[in-house]
Amino acid sequence: MFSLPYVLQQFINAIILGSIYALVAIGLSMVYGILRLINFAHGDILMIGAYTGLFLLTLYKAPFAIVLIVPMLVGGLIGVIVERVAYRPLRKAPEVALLITSLAVSMFIENLAIMVLSPRPRRFRIPSFLSKSHFYGAINFRNIDILIVILTVVLVVVLTLFVKKTKIGIAMRATAESINTSYLMGINVNNIIMLTFAIGSLLAGVAGMMFASKYGRIEPFMGFLPGLKAFVASVIGGIGSLPGAVMGGYLLGFAEIFFVGFLPPQLSGYRDGFVFLLLIIVLLIRPSGIFGQAEKREV
Amino acid sequence: MLRLENVEVYYGVIRALKGITLKVEKGEIVSLIGANGAGKTTTLRTISGLLTPKSGKIYYNDQDITYVPPYKRVGMGIAHSPEGREIFTTLTVYENLVLGSYLRNDREGIEKDINWIFSLFPRLKERLSKPAGTLSGGEQQMLAIGRALMAKPQLLMLDEPSLGLAPILVEELFEVIEDINKQGTTILLVEQNANMALSISQRAYVLETGSVKMEGDAKELQENEDVKKAYLGA
Numbered sequence: 001m002f003s004l005p006y007v008l009q010q011f012i013n014a015i016i017l018g019s020i021y022a023l024v025a026i027g028l029s030m031v032y033g034i035l036r037l038i039n040f041a042h043g044d045i046l047m048i049g050a051y052t053g054l055f056l057l058t059l060y061k062a063p064f065a066i067v068l069i070v071p072m073l074v075g076g077l078i079g080v081i082v083e084r085v086a087y088r089p090l091r092k093a094p095e096v097a098l099l100i101t102s103l104a105v106s107m108f109i110e111n112l113a114i115m116v117l118s119p120r121p122r123r124f125r126i127p128s129f130l131s132k133s134h135f136y137g138a139i140n141f142r143n144i145d146i147l148i149v150i151l152t153v154v155l156v157v158v159l160t161l162f163v164k165k166t167k168i169g170i171a172m173r174a175t176a177e178s179i180n181t182s183y184l185m186g187i188n189v190n191n192i193i194m195l196t197f198a199i200g201s202l203l204a205g206v207a208g209m210m211f212a213s214k215y216g217r218i219e220p221f222m223g224f225l226p227g228l229k230a231f232v233a234s235v236i237g238g239i240g241s242l243p244g245a246v247m248g249g250y251l252l253g254f255a256e257i258f259f260v261g262f263l264p265p266q267l268s269g270y271r272d273g274f275v276f277l278l279l280i281i282v283l284l285i286r287p288s289g290i291f292g293q294a295e296k297r298e299v
Numbered sequence: 300m301l302r303l304e305n306v307e308v309y310y311g312v313i314r315a316l317k318g319i320t321l322k323v324e325k326g327e328i329v330s331l332i333g334a335n336g337a338g339k340t341t342t343l344r345t346i347s348g349l350l351t352p353k354s355g356k357i358y359y360n361d362q363d364i365t366y367v368p369p370y371k372r373v374g375m376g377i378a379h380s381p382e383g384r385e386i387f388t389t390l391t392v393y394e395n396l397v398l399g400s401y402l403r404n405d406r407e408g409i410e411k412d413i414n415w416i417f418s419l420f421p422r423l424k425e426r427l428s429k430p431a432g433t434l435s436g437g438e439q440q441m442l443a444i445g446r447a448l449m450a451k452p453q454l455l456m457l458d459e460p461s462l463g464l465a466p467i468l469v470e471e472l473f474e475v476i477e478d479i480n481k482q483g484t485t486i487l488l489v490e491q492n493a494n495m496a497l498s499i500s501q502r503a504y505v506l507e508t509g510s511v512k513m514e515g516d517a518k519e520l521q522e523n524e525d526v527k528k529a530y531l532g533a
Contacts, residue, residue: 170394171401174387180349181385186373186402186450293389 002262005138010261016145016214018253019152023207024230025245027200033176033240034196037098041082041105043227045201049075049208050218051117054124064127068209075205076198083197113220121219124212148210155203156246163242172196176240225272232279238292247290300325300485301454306355308345315341317509318355323454328486330496330517332530333506339489340382343456347379348372374402378452382459384443388432392423395431395442399449416445419475436463448479456487461495473499493530497521
């Protein structure tokens, strides 16, 4: 059987991975809530965040605080540009046109990255004080892991307060419920949509940094799979719901780690397949997710 | 105050408004009556900017607003309580009212107006922090009107405010509408309940398949034999 420290170690791993999924899922879920768009380009913002961090670390030897903040800002900015250039012109188009456009944007960003940055994977080395490990018997984790979890909790709490308490946060929730009625309140809906992309992409940018720090290796396609998995996470939690995205992110983190950690090692190669199997099961049993509401569409 | 000149609106290839010309003067209550599909709701949605005319002009306080985006029209003083209430069901009653005052920055004025809404509709006060989706139909209608009033509009457009309300509530509601008007808000009213609407209006327009068929003094229309037969169920 499994020893207690081993089980605890799996718990820790799951929380770290779940934090990253949660951050990426929030942006996907918020954008879906307003535009009914599954933004395939979201994972690529994660990649952009990671590369931004890499250049700040290696070329400019920037302090780590800056290496965390600037990728957030760059991610947010790219998210806003993508919305403005690719999605806003399609505001009155059918939803499927938006979906296909987001696939195109994703391929565009990935191939641009291959051309500009080369397809070659690069090592991502974090400062030594962050890679320092703590050992408690058979359990171990690094400073960067602590940072990932704390930063995620802080960002989620701040965002939740913003969405719950501020007038703009209320306007964001209103826009997710009905764009037309929001106009009638005097809400500049385009600005709210832009802000939603900015916030979501900001979180994806910082998630990219976390992802790179955790795995120590980055490449132009690195955002694809986390993007898809974040989509699964937001569906599990109930797409469109902020607590749902967070909950879904952590649930997926646990499911994936436990799958690898507690099932026979021959199966661990199927971890990604397992994630999508989980998606299918959730969609069969509870299509609207844990926190989701049955779809109410405007006609 | 408000003038529509030959406004034509299309849904795709269907011409929903076939050249509507109407006006609303400051301080009036004006009704639009007509059968389903006559273009009443479309007219209101065009005035608030959710629909853009293919041709024709809309003037508000002598300013051409035909192509002004809807959210800016709210800032100019036009509030619209839409058909089917369209309250934000996942938001609380209080949050709905706050959104009504979205463009205002006078905290004290907003507080005062929320209290005024509560004096108009005491039931809303008891439900303050409940999700608006849990309100009854009548309460939702009150909330929709209260939310529109929170914008402190000069022109308030109400689309079917009595729809689905018990008769006793309808009487109450129309008293409130008259009250709001007496306090200085101009009202453009769309109603199935034409008799009620005409009895509180100064003037009215009868719409039929996207055109103005008749217009004039509300009392005279109420006595008109054609109107009686077609819309007042006499």
